[in-house]
Every structure is written in structure tokens, then in C-alpha cells.
Amino acid sequence: MTTAPAATDAPESPYRSYVYAYPHKTAYRRLADRPRLDALWAGEAKDALSLYLHIPFCEVRCGFCNLFTRIGAPDGLTGAYLDALDRQATAVREALGERTPVRFATAAFGGGTPTFLTAAELERLCDIAERRMGADLRAVPLSVEASPATATADRLGVLAERGTTRLSLGVQSFDDTEARAAVRPQRRADVEAALGRVRAARIPVLNIDLIYGIDGQTEHTWLRSLDAALAWRPEELYLYPLYIRPLTGLGRRAVDPDPAWDAQRLRLYRAGRDHLLAHGYEQRSMRMFRRADAPPQGADDYACQTDGMIGLGCGARSYTAELHYSFDYAVDMHEIRGIVDDYVARPAADFAHAEYGRRVDAGEARRRHLLQSLLQADGLEVADYRARFDGRTPLEDFPAELARFAGRGWLHDTGPDPALLRLTPEGLAHSDAVGPELFSPAVRAAMAAYERK
């Protein structure tokens, strides 16, 4: 059981939770009626969908990771997983129907580590996206996550040839000792070699993920890692604060509030942000920085910006305007293995239904729009909100929350009738406190009642 964040006037920590999707999956529940996907999608616009394929395998489990993934795969499991993915894709594509045009505007392979799959398996994954789902991978932005050890030349060759436009490499730290402390053992030489292979594959956008707040990390070692990343001139960099979450490798240690650690993470965040801004990068959100002269890439982030998402694979979420759904979900390794085994054994007919999820009513849709826009550096255009939500404004719908953020100096003051709501630099630094404060009481209660497994 976990405790949901409560909205208070003085946030106890700037690091409450990373809101990459709202409502959070811990607010999903088993859907007693197992709604049919064809009925769920019947009235939806399907001409600019996002496609996401989840590969729940990694070589090691990083100490900070709470994503849906298992370590390794016994013989035959990845093949059986792709068979299940194929069955699911066929069932889902059929459910989308033929009456209105179905078109995918973006695609992403995530995990886990998609490049845990062999080159031949990656070909098959692309075939599933193209032939079963009808996504034109060479014509849309396609983002793929990889780890240094699995970013081999043959796999990258397949991904580049099939249309990958963005390769995101989970480096976390260029310092071997810090990598070990984050329970992600790797050698800098291997990371550098992997980056060389990614650049040689000529995928247009390289993203490097780095983490701050690791045990023993100092401002000096943090900036050294940043400089090592900058030497590759990545088009994007994501800077993640380290979180220690229940049931993860590091989470087996105590998860008590730690103001000194909060202060250290804030300090490192500011140092990292300023360093990147001084080196020609623009800040897009608390975590995301883009090289100012990088080619435009369409969707910033596959992570659920809009309605209309088809997620395939266990652990993947799908969104219609009124229902967010997925399969069962867990963090504990033993539970994850059981869920993956269950997924690969599913007959095709099972994939025509949604099993876990949460309905998103009009009030939640407004919160979601506010959250997802406000947490971007560009902020929220009030005219967009008005157009989408019956002429109302966020200030009319969320006066208490916005007044609280303004009172803390987290919102730019643009007068009583602003055209744009935008976080200040301090507000952006506190994104992981801003987000949870915008959760509805109902979502908070569901998250609090969720039994972690």
C-alpha cells in the first residue's frame, strides 16, 4: 500500500512524483465489463494516432527502475512474446475498423529495452507495426529506446533502415562508480563505443538520458558527465532526478523524506540546467533539453501527450478520449514474470477487450490538459483550453491550485486575464511537486488504495 500525495500549501519535497501520464497507472482498476475495443474506438478520431510497442525485457534491472520489465528471457520467450504481440496487433487493428481512416502519426518502441531483441526480432517488431497495424514507419517520427550494451551495429542498422528518427540511449552516468551506485553497472568505455555506433548509424536524433542525485555524485562529477554527453552533440538530453521507489533495487533501502537529498538534487538540477543553457540547448520541460540547432522532430515525446494512443504489449497503455486502459501492471520482478507469461499465453480473442483502466470524465480531461501543458516550458495557451473546454479558462476551473502556484512564485504573473500560463524557472524546477498537486481527489484516493506488487 502506498500513500497518495496530498495537496498542501507548502510542498514537503520538490520530488513527489514524475507525472508522465495522467491518471497514473496505479489509479487503473480491473474493468468488470471488459469493454470491447471495437465499441471503445467506434466514435474516436483515428487519423493521427500514436503507436507504442512495449518490450518488457532488460539485461539487468537498474536500481532506480520501476518500469514494467523483467531481467533476461529464458529460451524462446522473446519469440513467444512477439507471437503474442502479433496476435494482439491483429486483434486491435481489426477493432479499429475500416469505416474511418486509420493513420498513425508517431510510433515508438519502448520498454524495458527494445534492443534486448535480436536484429532479426527487431525486423519482426517493425513488420508487426507496419503490416499488422498499418503504420508507415519510414514516414513518421519513430523513437526507440536502447541500452549501451544492446546498441549493437546490426540492431542499429535494422532500426535506421526501418525508419528510426530518434534513438534514446539510457546512459545515466559516464562515471563508472556512479553507475555502480545506481545499480547500473557499465563501463564508460562501453558507453562511448555505443554512442559511436549510434552516430555511425546516422539516426537523426540522439537522446542521452542522465541521472542526478546518485550516492557520491558531486556537482563536479555531474558536470563531468554532462560534458562527456555534450561531446557527442546529442540533439536531446533528458536529465532525470534519481527517485528511490518501493520494490525497486534501491527501494529496498529506507524511503524516508530526506531534505538534504532534496536540496542536493535541486542544486544538481540547477547546475545541469544552467550548463546546458550555456551550451546552446533549450529547455522544453524540467527533464528535457533540445539542442537549439537540432532538426525539428514532430512529437517531443511519445509519452502520452494526446488522446488517441494505441499501446501494444503487456504494460503498454492505450488511450481513447474517455478510457485509459492497459493490461495488469507490477513492479516486483516475480509478479512481472507472471504477467509476461500470462500475456504470451493469451489467445487472440482476449486482445479484443480492455481489462484494466480508468475512465476519464470531462473534469479529468481538463486536469490532464492543464497538467500536460503546464509542465512544458512553453506553458498552456488559454485559447486552446477555451476552444477545447466550452469557453472556460483554467483560472475558472482550477482557481485554488493556480493561486497556490502563483503564491509560491511558480507561475509567471501575466495579469488577471492571461493568454498564457507558464511556469517560472522555479516552477519548472518544482514540476514533480506541481504535477501531483493537480491530481483530482478521486485519482489520489485510487492511487492511495493501490496495492503495490
Ligand code: SF4
Ligand atoms: S532503467 Fe531502462 S534499462 Fe534499466 S531496468 Fe529500467 S527499463 Fe531496463
